[in-house]
Amino acid sequence: MVEGPPLRADAQRNRARILDAAEAxxxxxxxxxxxxxxxxxxxxxxxxxxxxxxxxxxxxxxxxKRLLAQLVEEAGKHDLFAFFTHLVAQAAAKKTVVDxxxxxxxxxxxxDAVGHLEEAVGKLLEQAQATGAVAAPIxxxxxxxxxxxxxxxxxxxxxxxxxxxxxxxxxxxGLKQD
Amino acid sequence: MVEGPPLRADAQRNRARILDAAEAxxxxxxxxxxxxxxxxxxxxxxxxxxxxxxxxxxxxxxxxKRLLAQLVEEAGKHDLFAFFTHLVAQAAAKKTVVDxxxxxxxxxxxxDAVGHLEEAVGKLLEQAQATGAVAAPIxxxxxxxxxxxxxxxxxxxxxxxxxxxxxxxxxxxGLKQD
DNA sequence: CTGGATAATGAGTCATGACTCGACTTGCAG
DNA sequence: CTGCAAGTCGAGTCATGACTCATTATCCAG
Numbered sequence: 344m345v346e347g348p349p350l351r352a353d354a355q356r357n358r359a360r361i362l363d364a365a366e367a368x369x370x371x372x373x374x375x376x377x378x379x380x381x382x383x384x385x386x387x388x389x390x391x392x393x394x395x396x397x398x399x400x401x402x403x404x405x406x407x408k409r410l411l412a413q414l415v416e417e418a419g420k421h422d423l424f425a426f427f428t429h430l431v432a433q434a435a436a437k438k439t440v441v442d443x444x445x446x447x448x449x450x451x452x453x454x455d456a457v458g459h460l461e462e463a464v465g466k467l468l469e470q471a472q473a474t475g476a477v478a479a480p481i482x483x484x485x486x487x488x489x490x491x492x493x494x495x496x497x498x499x500x501x502x503x504x505x506x507x508x509x510x511x512x513x514x515x516x517g518l519k520q521d
Numbered sequence: 522m523v524e525g526p527p528l529r530a531d532a533q534r535n536r537a538r539i540l541d542a543a544e545a546x547x548x549x550x551x552x553x554x555x556x557x558x559x560x561x562x563x564x565x566x567x568x569x570x571x572x573x574x575x576x577x578x579x580x581x582x583x584x585x586k587r588l589l590a591q592l593v594e595e596a597g598k599h600d601l602f603a604f605f606t607h608l609v610a611q612a613a614a615k616k617t618v619v620d621x622x623x624x625x626x627x628x629x630x631x632x633d634a635v636g637h638l639e640e641a642v643g644k645l646l647e648q649a650q651a652t653g654a655v656a657a658p659i660x661x662x663x664x665x666x667x668x669x670x671x672x673x674x675x676x677x678x679x680x681x682x683x684x685x686x687x688x689x690x691x692x693x694x695g696l697k698q699d
Numbered sequence: 700c701t702g703g704a705t706a707a708t709g710a711g712t713c714a715t716g717a718c719t720c721g722a723c724t725t726g727c728a729g
Numbered sequence: 730c731t732g733c734a735a736g737t738c739g740a741g742t743c744a745t746g747a748c749t750c751a752t753t754a755t756c757c758a759g
Contacts, residue, residue, distance in 0.1 A: 351705060351756055377746055388708045393748060485687040488674055492688075495677070496670025509663040510670075517695025529726055529735060555716055566738045571718060 358395050360385045365406050369439040374403060403439075404453065410440045411456040418463035423471040424515055426464070427490060431507050434497040441498045461487060477518045489514055536573050538563045543584050547617040552581060581617075582631065588618045589634040596641035601649040602693055604642070605668060609685050612675040619676045639665060655696045667692055 350358065364385035368376045378399055382389040396402035414437075418426055434441055461483065468486055471477040493514065497507060528536065542563035546554045556577055560567040574580035592615075596604055612619055639661065646664055649655040671692065675685060 348705095353755070354706060357707085378748085379746070389747095390709065390749080391707055394706070397748090399747065481691065482687065484684050485691055488678060488680060488684055488688045489691060491678055492670040492674025495673040496666055499673070500666060500669055502666060506662050506666055509660065510666045513659065513663055513667060513695040514692065515695070516698060517691035517693070520694060520698065526735095531726070532736060535737085556718085557716070567717095568719080568739065569737055572736070575718090577717065 354395075357385070357387055357391055361387060361392055361395055361402070362406055362409060365402055366410070366439065369403075369406065369442075370436060371438075373438060374442050378402070406439060407453055408456050410437065411453065411460055414440070415459050415463045418460070418467060421467070423464075423467040423477065423486075423518075424511075426467055427493070427514070428507075428511055430490065430494055431497045431502075431511060434494045437494075438498060441494050464490065471518075478520050481518055486518075489518075532573075535563070535565055535569055539565060539570055539573055539580070540584055540587060543580055544588070544617065547581075547584065547620075548614060549616075551616060552620050556580070584617060585631055586634050588615065589631065589638055592618070593637050593641045596638070596645060599645070601642075601645040601655065601664075601696075602689075604645055605671070605692070606685075606689055608668065608672055609675045609680075609689060612672045615672075616676060619672050642668065649696075656698050659696055664696075667696075 361381065364387075365381045368381050368384050372380070378392055379389055381402070382392045385392070392402065396405060414430075417429065421429060430437075464486060465483050468477065468481070468483055472479060472481070493510065496502070496510070500506075502510070539559065542565075543559045546559050546562050550558070556570055557567055559580070560570045563570070570580065574583060592608075595607065599607060608615075642664060643661050646655065646659070646661055650657060650659070671688065674680070674688070678684075680688070
C-alpha cells in the first residue's frame, strides 16, 4: 500500500465517482459489464478509469474492499441471525460482493479484508453462543460457508421473501441445535 | 423438439464427442471457455460444433439437459441426505450444472428438465418425512433452495471434506426439526 | 498570475471469441 | 460401384472489450 503524493482535487472527485459508478453498474449487470459502461455512468472518459485503476481487476479489487468494509460495519449493528437475514435480503443489491466472493471469473486477493469480515462474524457467533441461541459445537468456518452459500442461492435463484424466510428458518434451526 | 431425418453415423459419433468434450471443458474452465476449446478437445473442427449446435447457448442447453437427466437418475439411488452429500461432493465435477442453474451469464430455459429434478427430489422429501427424518412443515422449495445454495457454496468456496461435513450437519439438523 | 506538473480525453491497437461459408470428404441408397 | 446429399473443414468476418498514448485541459505552488 504505497501512497504517492496526495491526489489533486479533481482526481479525488473522479476516483470516488468511478467507484460509485462501478458499484452500480456491476451490481446491475454483474462483473462482466465493460469498463466503458462504468466510465459512461461515472461521466468520465475511459482513459480516466484506467489512470486510476490500471486494470479492470484493480477496479474490482478496490470496489470489493469498500464493499467488504461496509459489511463489517453492518455486522456490528446486528446479531448473527439478523445479519444473515439482512445479507440475504441485500444479496441482489450486493451482487458484486457475492460474485467476487464466489470467484466468478476474476481472481482477487484481499486476505485482510475478508479476514476482517470473518472476525466480525466470529464475534456475532460468540455472542450467539453465549446466549444459547446457537449450539456450542458450531464453529466459524461452517457459519461463513452457510452465509456465502445462502447469499449465492438467494442472488441467483431470485428467491421471494417467503422462500428467503423459509430457507433461513431451516438454517437457524440447524444452528440452534446441532 | 422437431426431429429431422436420422443423422449419418459419423455425425452421430461427432455429436456425442462434442457433448463429452463440452462437459469436460466447461467443468474445468467454466462456461466461459471458448467453443474453439471444446472443438479441439473433441478432435473436430469448429465448424462442426456449430453445425450441431448453432449457437453456444444451444450447446450449453443440450449439455445441461444431459447433466440434469443424470442427476435425476442418481436421485433414485439415494435418500434425501445422501443425495445432498453426494451432490456437494460432486459439485466441482459438475461445475457446469451449478454454473448454469446459477444463471451465470447464460440464459437457458429447460423448464421440464428442471421440473423432473424437482419431482425426483420431491419424492426423496416425502420419503424422508414419512420416516420422520425430516420435519413435517418443510416444503420442497426451501429444500431445492438449500440444495442449490450449498452446491454453489461448495463449488466456489473450495470446501474441504471436513467443512462439507460440518456444513451439511447444520442443514440436516435444521431439516430434522424445524 | 502563470508555468509546469498532474490529470482527462477518446480515437486507436490488439486480442479474443462467436459465428459464417465456400471448398472439400464421406456415408450410404439404389 | 457411383452420385450426391449430408457432413466436415478451417480460414475469414465481425463485434466486443481491455488497455495505450499523444494531445489537450486543469489544478495549484510560488
